[in-house]
Amino acid sequence: MERRKVLVEGIAKKVMLVAALCLIVPVLAIIAYIFYKASPVLGLDYLWGVPEGGGTGGGIWPPLIGTFFLVLVSLCICAPIGIMAGIYLNEYAPDNWFTRIINMAVTSLAGVPSIVHALFGVGAFVLTFGMGESLLAASCTIAVMTIPVLITSTREALSAVPMAFRQACWNMGATKWQTIRTIVLPNSISGILTGVILEVSRAAGETAPILFTGAAASIPFMADSLGDKLMPYFLGDKFMALSYHLKVVADKLNDVPEAMKYGTAAVLIGLIFILNSFSIVLRMYLRSRKKW
Amino acid sequence: MSDPEIDELSIRTRNLSLWYGKFQALHEVSVDIKPNIITSLIGPSGCGKTTLLRCFNRINERYGNVTTTGEVRILGENIYTEAVALAELRKSVGMVFQRPNPLPISIEKNILFGVRSHSRSRDLPASKREELIESALSEVSLWNELKDNLKRKATTLTLEQQQKLCIARLLPLKPEIILMDEPCSALDADGIERIEELISELKDRYTIVIVTHNMAQARRASDECIYMYLGEIKEHASTMELFMNPKNEQTAMYIEGRYG
Ligand SMILES: Nc1ncnc2c1ncn2[C@@H]1O[C@H](COP(=O)(O)OP(=O)(O)OP(=O)(O)O)[C@@H](O)[C@H]1O
Ligand SMILES: [Mg+2]
Numbered sequence: 001m002e003r004r005k006v007l008v009e010g011i012a013k014k015v016m017l018v019a020a021l022c023l024i025v026p027v028l029a030i031i032a033y034i035f036y037k038a039s040p041v042l043g044l045d046y047l048w049g050v051p052e053g054g055g056t057g058g059g060i061w062p063p064l065i066g067t068f069f070l071v072l073v074s075l076c077i078c079a080p081i082g083i084m085a086g087i088y089l090n091e092y093a094p095d096n097w098f099t100r101i102i103n104m105a106v107t108s109l110a111g112v113p114s115i116v117h118a119l120f121g122v123g124a125f126v127l128t129f130g131m132g133e134s135l136l137a138a139s140c141t142i143a144v145m146t147i148p149v150l151i152t153s154t155r156e157a158l159s160a161v162p163m164a165f166r167q168a169c170w171n172m173g174a175t176k177w178q179t180i181r182t183i184v185l186p187n188s189i190s191g192i193l194t195g196v197i198l199e200v201s202r203a204a205g206e207t208a209p210i211l212f213t214g215a216a217a218s219i220p221f222m223a224d225s226l227g228d229k230l231m232p233y234f235l236g237d238k239f240m241a242l243s244y245h246l247k248v249v250a251d252k253l254n255d256v257p258e259a260m261k262y263g264t265a266a267v268l269i270g271l272i273f274i275l276n277s278f279s280i281v282l283r284m285y286l287r288s289r290k291k292w
Numbered sequence: 293m294s295d296p297e298i299d300e301l302s303i304r305t306r307n308l309s310l311w312y313g314k315f316q317a318l319h320e321v322s323v324d325i326k327p328n329i330i331t332s333l334i335g336p337s338g339c340g341k342t343t344l345l346r347c348f349n350r351i352n353e354r355y356g357n358v359t360t361t362g363e364v365r366i367l368g369e370n371i372y373t374e375a376v377a378l379a380e381l382r383k384s385v386g387m388v389f390q391r392p393n394p395l396p397i398s399i400e401k402n403i404l405f406g407v408r409s410h411s412r413s414r415d416l417p418a419s420k421r422e423e424l425i426e427s428a429l430s431e432v433s434l435w436n437e438l439k440d441n442l443k444r445k446a447t448t449l450t451l452e453q454q455q456k457l458c459i460a461r462l463l464p465l466k467p468e469i470i471l472m473d474e475p476c477s478a479l480d481a482d483g484i485e486r487i488e489e490l491i492s493e494l495k496d497r498y499t500i501v502i503v504t505h506n507m508a509q510a511r512r513a514s515d516e517c518i519y520m521y522l523g524e525i526k527e528h529a530s531t532m533e534l535f536m537n538p539k540n541e542q543t544a545m546y547i548e549g550r551y552g
Contacts, residue, residue: 095357096357
């Protein structure tokens with residue numbers, strides 16, 4: 001009887017280990033395959049270069065810096081709104097029908113497919129607010145798409161701070177804002193910021209939200225000075241982005257060398273990987289300074 | 293206000309009722325708590341002891357959907373009016389919790405937290421801060437143990453030290469009343485003894501209300517005792533009287549340990 005138990009235990013463990021491996025094998029396989037296929041082009045010249053012949057040759061710098069800017073501008077828009085809304089809902093909002101409606105809206109918005117957000121972006125930002133197809137309109141669209149998820153991740157980070165700390169502050173006469181500023185935020189900021197970066201970089205890797213709101217297949221790129229190269233797009237300009245560039249080279253042009261296509265994918269994966277690692281490092285740094 | 297009887301009381305409630313949403317947690321509570329004694333509050337779990345304490349500094353309002361009716365006078369002043377300054381009220385009525393809850397910052401910052409949130413930093417020069425820290429820690433007899441480690445994080449102290457610190461951090465605010473919600477239940481026997489000693493030292497300067505589940509503690513550590521049941525006050529008498537000669541049948545059963 002005892003031996004049977006041990007045996008079953010051993011089998012169960014192995015089965016679940018296999019399930020866990022099933023998770024990472026495809027991921028690693030995809031990444032390895034992409035980087036293997038991309039290896040002929042990958043290099044500094046490719047990263048720093050400008051596309052030639054409509055993407056059939058040259059480098060990938062304009063879409064790379066474009067995606068980077070997209071992340072940055074979206075961050076500036078959605079981080080303050082998402083974080084403040086999360087703080088309000090978690091720390092201030094009374095439990096009444098109005099709060100429940102907001103919560104319901106947040107949950108359902110988070111479930112809306114990105115193409116719907118994209119169409120909303122066209123209607124609201126591109127047309128109604130007159131931003132035109134631009135970096136700003138695309139960033140606003142990404143922001144709208146990310147805010148609900150940000151609110152949720154901010155609330156999670158805030159509710160991880162024990163209630164006892166808030167009680168202690170309130171009972172010494174501190175206002176809610178004093179409590180949030182001196183105790184709650186310092187102890188949740190790592191979680192909040194990680195959530196923000198992860199969500200925004202995920203959204204910026206998508207094609208749909210920028211498809212009609214500002215991404216361009218190609219933009220004449222006259223980058224002679226270093227300044228132009230680092231700061232090629234302004235808020236009102238159309239811009240190139242990796243996800244859209246990938247779509248363009250992958251299905252529009254038959255004469256793009258395979259390595260160029262895989263190169264684009266590899267750079268996109270790499271950029272998102274770097275952003276994620278940055279957020280993880282940031283979290284570890286803030287955690288290490290954590291106050292309890 | 294002119295009634296000298298009322299002015300002398302630390303806490304006086306009349307017909308105090310409280311609802312969490314639709315659930316009534318306090319029923320017409322009328323109680324007089326005298327200054328500079330220790331009053332213990334006993335009763336079975338869920339009878340509203342914590343709720344009643346939280347009425348005395350109006351902190352219940354921070355816990356969602358709460359309705360309060362009736363009157364609570366702290367040091368003669370009705371606190372359930374628009375005009376009352378909540379920050380001032382919470383300065384003069386401090387609270388200590390069941391689980392020690394020092395803030396996750398240094399010992400000295402814990403002690404200064406209260407005064408800092410009530411005054412601008414330029415009104416708190418370093419000399420003043422040091423004085424506040426030393427006198428608060430001395431008053432709870434932690435100064436000698438901790439004076440060389442004031443920058444240490446308060447959450448790394450032993451539970452007993454943490455609980456004393458939680459009392460100490462109220463003192464710079466110059467409270468009149470200290471409410472304690474089962475302050476000893478997270479501590480071991482030694483810790484309990486020393487906190488009880490501390491409480492009885494503090495009673496000369498402060499009015500103390502202490503919730504406890506421990507009959508022996510209520511008996512040895514308090515001067516007056518209140519028995520609550522389902523949101524009502526069933527009996528309020530001197531501790532001696534209440535334990536030796538309870539008037540209420542339920543009180544008798546409870547202190548004999550037949551339920552609760
Ligand atoms: N924030 C709240 N929202 C809703 N109901 C509450 C809340 N706090 C307490 N209650 C309810 O009010 C009643 C009294 O609770 P209270 O915490 O005051 O009891 P207690 O006497 O302190 O109990 P214990 O001895 O377990 O600490 C309980 O029935 C409890 O469920
Ligand atoms: Mg309680």
